[in-house]
Amino acid sequence: MELTVRSARRYVDEIPAPLAVVGVWGGELSEEGQKLDTKNRGALSRMLEELRFKGELGETLLVPLGKSFGLLFGLGRKRGVSLETLRKAGAKLVAEITRLGFREAVAETFLADKFGKKEASYALAEGALLGSYSFGKYKSNPEHKKLRLWLARSSGPAVDRAQVVAEAVNYARDLVNEPPNSLTPAELARRAQALEALGLQVEVWDEGRIQAEGLGSYYGVAQGSANPPRFIQVVYKPQGTPERVLALVGKGITFDTGGYSLKPNESMLTMKCDMAGAAAVLATMQAVAKLKPQLEVRAYVAAAENMISGQAYRVGDVLKSLSGKTVEVLNTDAEGRLTLADAITYADRQGADAIVELSTLTGACVIALGEKVAGLFSNDVRLGREVQEAAERGGEKVWPLPLEEEYREMLVSSVADLKNVHGRSRYAGAVIAGLFLSEFTEKPLVHLDIAGPAFTERPHALGPAGGTGFGVRTLVELLGV
CATH class of the missing domain: 3.40.630.10 (Zn peptidases)
Structure with missing residues (x-):
């Protein structure tokens, strides 16, 4: 799989993409999720409540938002969360976006308020890039999928370093x-x-x-x-x-x-x-x-x-x-x-x-x-x-x-x-x-x-x-x- 991760200064709801990903942490919408929810007249929160979506780590819920989609992404419980949680989240996120068939998406930089923008950006981007790896060199018909992932309000230098590592x-x-x-x-x-x-x-x-x-x-x-x-x-x-x-x-x-x-x-x-x-x-x-x-x-x-x-x-x-x-x-x-x-x-x-x-x-x-x-x-x-x-x-x-x-x-x-x-x-x-x-x-x-x-x-x-x-x-x- 060919994954491109890009840093962006704007919020999730300000970046045009067919899929917008926001976090659910401890059963609640993140701050960026709430902004996207308000912009879409409560569509996310209604689905979260109606389907009793708790947001276990890697659990997802796809929500139609007019001409685009929102993806609620579970980050698990607040207790015990770590940067390793973010790495795993990055890998799971890429796998889910690919499964859904999207070629471009924007995701919030999960838990940046808890770990800091630099650390959260690095862990999330690194996990996404590592999780996208495949080795199909000797396959007669290897799968070749492409995905461009924007990380909203992320640290550019941290994302660049994650790319190198x-x-x-x-x-x-x-x-x-x-x-x-x-x-x-x-x-x-x-x-x-x-x-x-x-x-x-x-x-x-x-x-x-x-x-x-x-x-x-x-x-x-x-x-x-x-x-x-x-x-x-x-x-x-x-x-x-x-x-x-x-x-x-x-x-x-x-x-x-x-x-x-x-x-x-x-x-x-x-x-x-x-x-x-x-x-x-x-x-x-x-x-x-x-x-x-x-x-x-x-x-x-x-x-x-x-x-x-x-x-x-x-x-x-x-x-x-x-x-x-x-x-x-x-x-x-x-x-x-x-x-x-x-x-x-x-x-x-x-x-x-x-x-x-x-x-x-x-x-x-x-x-x-x-x-x-x-x-x-x-x-x-x-x-x-x-x-x-x-x-x-x-x-x-x-x-x-x-x-x-x-x-x-x-x-x-x-x-x-x-x-x-x-x-x-x-x-x-x-x-x-x-x-x-x-x-x-x-x-x-x-x-x-x-x-x-x-x-x-x-x-x-x-x-x-x-x-x-x-x-x-x-x-x-x-x-x-």
Whole structure:
């Protein structure tokens, strides 16, 4: 669906459109609804009363108003309403307008009096834009619907920012939803190189350069595939002296069979999403290029496939990482942490002041927190708090989990410096993975395990099944733009 959201300074009843949308909150017409009702001789209030319309969140009632229509849109109860309510309302609103067949509509900026014009405009526009997403690239006859939505008395800058962020989230969704035979490591690198058009610096290393630079842990994972790896670096530099240098690292396994520790078929069905961390990081760089924060932002993606062949790495292999530390492989399906170890070390050596890494890393985190919440691990309390607060502002759910030092002994190998899993025990799998990553930098590090919320097999409040673009909104908020 092609949605255009525009800001307008006038009231709903002053903007000519075939459909005018006003809110019903706590069972009562909003102030703008009352103005539209007065202009139409009480048509809205009569229908509201006659049909006993209570206005639960997303509930609608279409009312004829002469040559146009009014749509009463429920915002639910006054108690417990939040900006997340507005995001969901935006998505539901677009779905309902589209269902009714309108191509243009004007809606009031719901709850602007409660949250402020800027915040309400942003949340409503973002929800609408995220809710309108669809991925029909490989359909023979995809639906192509257009809608122009005006937000009355809204904040223009807030709507514009929502457009940039939603476009970035949907860019990440597109990457995750691509089939793995199309989105190989080389193709992901080409998508990253296209960001140069936005003024970003992009560098891509091929397999020869990766080996020559000593990224042995990463290359060990990649060596089994006929599709060679690509190490992707994207840099944004602000005008003037940056406030700090922030590195973003995203897991870029474009398909994960599990290697010789082969996954069952059911677990492999969604493994095209194992590059969701990379998608979020590259999408954030797209937003960064447009929003222009006053800090330097660098993105790193170690893109690879984890496949089986005569050249694939094996259980029992010992790999030498860029840091110099050696790693004994006890499970080839714990491949993401091996690629991320080298990417994190490289980000550290390039002068990052802090590193935020996103990865669909462990099923253990999904077991702990479910499909809606990401696990947050940090070796630095301040940075961890920054990321958690950014997630709250962005409407994404994360929960802090401990990097318990007493568990570090589980990573000690008898033949190498480390082992990539803690052996036969299934306890604390997500914590162990976070501890492994923390071995490869002394800089402030946040590891977000997004294995749960990065991909959904069912439609959700802000979009359809598939990639969710999780993490983009958190990172944009962290950048303070």
